[in-house]
Amino acid sequence: MATLPQEIPEDGVELGVLADLAGYHLRRASGAFAADFVRALDGTGMRQVLFAILSVVAANPDMNQGAVGRALGIQRANMVSLINELVDAALVERRVSPDDRRAFALRLSVAGQAKLDDCIARIHEHEEAMLSDLAAPDRAQLIALLSRIEAKERS
Amino acid sequence: MATLPQEIPEDGVELGVLADLAGYHLRRASGAFAADFVRALDGTGMRQVLFAILSVVAANPDMNQGAVGRALGIQRANMVSLINELVDAALVERRVSPDDRRAFALRLSVAGQAKLDDCIARIHEHEEAMLSDLAAPDRAQLIALLSRIEAKERS
DNA sequence: TATTGTTATACTCTATAACTATA
């Protein structure tokens, strides 16, 4: 077990055990990404969760709320107001599913698709800025490593 | 630009653009880690933030609240109740700094060091479980990649 | 019985502005 040289972040402050914990660095990197994401989408009225929902609905037309939420790790109860926001903003169309009258079939409106496209362009710039220190193979490996961790998720 | 094969998470649900966004995978992987972290520390009364503070205080005795918060990306205002929790639990000792009477010098109590040690043992198991699919070099590179992203953080 | 969407609720985390006391 090789001992890593202690990382010294600001003003010679040491992090202690944190410095070698993947969970800590995940939290900080994810936070940095999220903060820049907010800036990237400033003025669009979109947030991380709303964008994620638009993306999944666009890729799976007529999917219902519960399934979208499950794909994104969002509780049913919390999906309600999120979908309401998107419907109120006329970005998502919600119709009673012909297959199951309990469920709603969700689709993007034309405005929703336009909004999604706008956000994607902004997010690509944001990703480029956040990953500018990583070469293409590093970026691919980062996503591969993160995907293997995501698979460890249990209820 | 090579096109990656579409990832199909649950039941053939597609994520759309999300699948290739590092920010999305960071969020999900970080969330999976955090959820397992909660389970790992169940019964200890500790949370992610409290553990992080204990770790930094242990590594920097007599450091003040503001500096600890800055090292961890926690606002001054939010540090107050967190430090109160740790002091009330008798894990951290808070004394007026001899150098600056506005500031508090923070130290771990004996109980605090014991609590930290207990948490570290649990967290090492938790990290081992979450990273079991990654070989040692992969784990090291993951932390290296994440550290480069953290450095992109701007106020 | 199980599932979809819903309501109500609560707790954590995060962010901001304004105050006090010291420097």
Added chain:
DNA sequence: TATAGTTATAGAGTATAACAATA
């Protein structure tokens, strides 16, 4: 004037339990 700690507050995210309508 700037900084350390504080208070109050508000918003977002997340979690659970219970209900109605439908499967």
